[in-house]
Amino acid sequence: MYDGWKVILGIIIFLGIATFPILYDIGKASVPPPEPKIDTPEIQKMAEKKCIESKSFMKTEHMVMLDNWRDSVVREGNRIYISTEGKEYDMSLQNTCMKCHSNKKKFCDECHNYVAVKPYCWDCHIEPKEEG
Template sequence: MYNGGKIITGLIIFVLLISAPFLLNVGQANELPEISLDTPAINQLSEKQCVESVEFMRSQHPQLLNDWRDQVVREGESIYVSSSGERYEMSLDNNCLQCHSNQSQFCDACHTYTSVELYCWDCHGGGIAK
């Protein structure tokens, strides 16, 4: 019963340690990265259209790339038919990276911001020129 001071001190220290990350970041701006679509291949396009809509690609590109990988490697399929009916080769190297050739400005900007580690380059030759 005489340990009340120690218990309260311990609880205060515990609460401070748990809340420290939140308290240290109060008032700091969390700015979204600027994505650069300024590549020679994209600039040459008359209509700047990816395999799917911008909204779809922002939210679903990891799943799309995983599906492509599985279909190409496990099922031997190589053609993707988009929601608009267009046909594309399911290839990171021969499709995506033709337009999105600036890895540091395009891939790394968002993936660093969201703390997502890319493992694409484990199979695709170590990445693209930065």
């Protein structure tokens, strides 16, 4: 084999880079699976503890929904959302979502951190003041 040692060195470097994420995490405590909490005072007060759409829908689609909301509010001037149940809501992350889910750290950050996504909502939208 020509330049055998170069080839082998190349393979080692490639393997090093390819497996870097795994090697990097060795010996580190794993991030605990998220347990988002909905035990805010606002939600406790509700007779029926329900979000504007079903839980499973909100879990998988909230980001699409928020994306649609912002276009609807900012670009079309339509601010009221009618849920599948026919109820009306003001489309506002800051003034609707976060009024109930006032525990951003537990409710938003825990999952987002776990899956390592960093939505930039909070660069502009003001998060509710929390203790601690």
